[in-house]
Amino acid sequence: MKTLRTALALLFIAAAAPQDALLREAAWTAPGGDLAAALTAGPGECLARTDALVETGRALFRSPYLLGGPAARVGLSCDACHSEGRRNAHFLLAELSDAAGTADVTAEWASKTRGDGVRNPVIIPDLVGVAGKTTFGGRREPSLETFVRGVIVEEFQGQEPSPRAFAGVLAYVRALEPGACAAPAPLTVAAAADDVRRAVVAAQASASLGDDRTTRALALAVQDRIARIAERLPAPLFDADRRRLQILSRDVASARDASSFGPAWLVRFDAAVARIARRERRTHFDATTLRKALETP
Amino acid sequence: MSRNPAILFLKTCGVITALVAFTLVAPQTAVGAPGGGSSGGGSMPSTSGRGGDPARAYQEGVAAMEARDYRTAVAKFRTVVGAAPNDPSVNYAYALALIGNGEPRDAIRPLQRSLRSDAAPPDARKQLGLIHLQLGDRAKATEQLAAAAASLAACDAACGDVRRAQFQAAHDALKAALDAPVAPAAPTTGWLIPGPLEGREAYAAAVGLVNQERFAEALAALDVAQAAIGPHPDILNYRGFASRKLGRFDAAMGFYVEALALDPDHRGANEYLGELYLQVGRIDDARRQLAKLDTLCPYGCAEREELDRWITVAAR
Numbered sequence: 001m002k003t004l005r006t007a008l009a010l011l012f013i014a015a016a017a018p019q020d021a022l023l024r025e026a027a028w029t030a031p032g033g034d035l036a037a038a039l040t041a042g043p044g045e046c047l048a049r050t051d052a053l054v055e056t057g058r059a060l061f062r063s064p065y066l067l068g069g070p071a072a073r074v075g076l077s078c079d080a081c082h083s084e085g086r087r088n089a090h091f092l093l094a095e096l097s098d099a100a101g102t103a104d105v106t107a108e109w110a111s112k113t114r115g116d117g118v119r120n121p122v123i124i125p126d127l128v129g130v131a132g133k134t135t136f137g138g139r140r141e142p143s144l145e146t147f148v149r150g151v152i153v154e155e156f157q158g159q160e161p162s163p164r165a166f167a168g169v170l171a172y173v174r175a176l177e178p179g180a181c182a183a184p185a186p187l188t189v190a191a192a193a194d195d196v197r198r199a200v201v202a203a204q205a206s207a208s209l210g211d212d213r214t215t216r217a218l219a220l221a222v223q224d225r226i227a228r229i230a231e232r233l234p235a236p237l238f239d240a241d242r243r244r245l246q247i248l249s250r251d252v253a254s255a256r257d258a259s260s261f262g263p264a265w266l267v268r269f270d271a272a273v274a275r276i277a278r279r280e281r282r283t284h285f286d287a288t289t290l291r292k293a294l295e296t297p
Numbered sequence: 298m299s300r301n302p303a304i305l306f307l308k309t310c311g312v313i314t315a316l317v318a319f320t321l322v323a324p325q326t327a328v329g330a331p332g333g334g335s336s337g338g339g340s341m342p343s344t345s346g347r348g349g350d351p352a353r354a355y356q357e358g359v360a361a362m363e364a365r366d367y368r369t370a371v372a373k374f375r376t377v378v379g380a381a382p383n384d385p386s387v388n389y390a391y392a393l394a395l396i397g398n399g400e401p402r403d404a405i406r407p408l409q410r411s412l413r414s415d416a417a418p419p420d421a422r423k424q425l426g427l428i429h430l431q432l433g434d435r436a437k438a439t440e441q442l443a444a445a446a447a448s449l450a451a452c453d454a455a456c457g458d459v460r461r462a463q464f465q466a467a468h469d470a471l472k473a474a475l476d477a478p479v480a481p482a483a484p485t486t487g488w489l490i491p492g493p494l495e496g497r498e499a500y501a502a503a504v505g506l507v508n509q510e511r512f513a514e515a516l517a518a519l520d521v522a523q524a525a526i527g528p529h530p531d532i533l534n535y536r537g538f539a540s541r542k543l544g545r546f547d548a549a550m551g552f553y554v555e556a557l558a559l560d561p562d563h564r565g566a567n568e569y570l571g572e573l574y575l576q577v578g579r580i581d582d583a584r585r586q587l588a589k590l591d592t593l594c595p596y597g598c599a600e601r602e603e604l605d606r607w608i609t610v611a612a613r
Contacts, residue, residue: 065602069508072599073565109506115509157508159606220597227596246595253597 007272024075030092032101036291044184045084046128048177052205057172059199063221069157071110085176087126097121113154131174162213189280193273196225223249232284244272310587346595351380355527359490367397383529385414389421423467442471455543457513496525510538530556534566541573568600575611
């Protein structure tokens, strides 16, 4: 089989592997430089417009459950490579990359059908302005629909998305326009919480349409976003906060088939977030605190 | 979290390796930290808390074998056998260490334990035959030759070319020893335990092979990985997965049980055990695995979703 050997040979499952990686993103973020800074800032989203469909796509773009296979299990989402729809220049995953900001889109590791037996990572593109293109991806797909579906279902072994989920992802990507870019900004508790709320609102919109499949996918996206907050709360200081977030997540899990998130859920979520935000400097949203944690042997 | 072993690892083992190690552990530890549980399903073995120590001891045993320090190897492998008493590779390695340490008689039982499994290294049969021959029991050595011939004959397409070649080599070597005019001297240890790097390469290859549904080849690669790395829930989980896909349900069950003995919270093994239950019609047991995953994944996890999906399909 292929020359995956070079990098995949470095796959490490021996006993010396670290047990407590601080953040999930660290798994695919290049070391060196200021790792803490890379893990606490975003490039600035370029969202030109939004509506319920765009918000659906935005939430699913950030959810590993849109993908399948090994990628979903690692926690990779579209956003892992394309942070906020941009290019993640820090992305480095040995299974897929040979340098920061690259990924092999034809790797056996991720794909059942697209493996080409060659280790050939390409530079991850910025998705801003993709709506104006005429061909898409290395295969020069003729339509964005064909390309995106291929990424989800073939490249990453995801399930066929529901029609609304698929339309949402397309709408989100098409809404990324060069003239709408926000400035790079630090990742904060408020921003992370806002991601949760936006996903909840998208789920509520989907539920109101009676679209159970999409609602369920969005509920999973909500849970994943909550996890992203929880993982930045160091123990033992934030143990109680993590418990609150777990309860909120389990509420979402139990409600995802009932297709409803009551307003009370958001009230409780807001209260939980407010408690965390008061001590934000002691969380791993704070670059200084995270840097110290990363440097602690 | 008060410590970050990842950083230590970055400093000591190099950047890329550390990154991959991060890859393998971050998902379950970061997300699962509040609720616990390790991943390792799908195609992405990860480290796991309880699986780490036997694997470490195993690798120390392999290092001792390489240094021809058989006494230490015996001690190390004995520890590993305690943690994974029915693992065919571990029992085989333990037997080789005993042979190297001049205790061939004591190697008989671990070789027999190894050979209870269909996944036993083919060389285990040869070693057992050679010991009997060395101890002057040609009848028992001949029994092992017959068993080797049977294993060879039973090695079909699902068994795979690699394993068939290993069976053939073991059979031929034992036959040659029996045909020799005098019994050989002390049986060659003949151990071919790959080093850790080879093990990682084999594991990486297995991941891709599983993805391509080349399960027999994946099993052969996983044999190498396990021989190098030792009993690790991720490898065992994959061996279970590949065995299940080849229709070897009993073997698959054994691997899952062993993986979960090493790490009861292993998300991948819990998921795949549930899928095995579905395949053999034990839907209630599958639902119990789903309940376990619900506990392990307070924020949801792909393993839980996948099993849930299959249960839904099976219940229709």
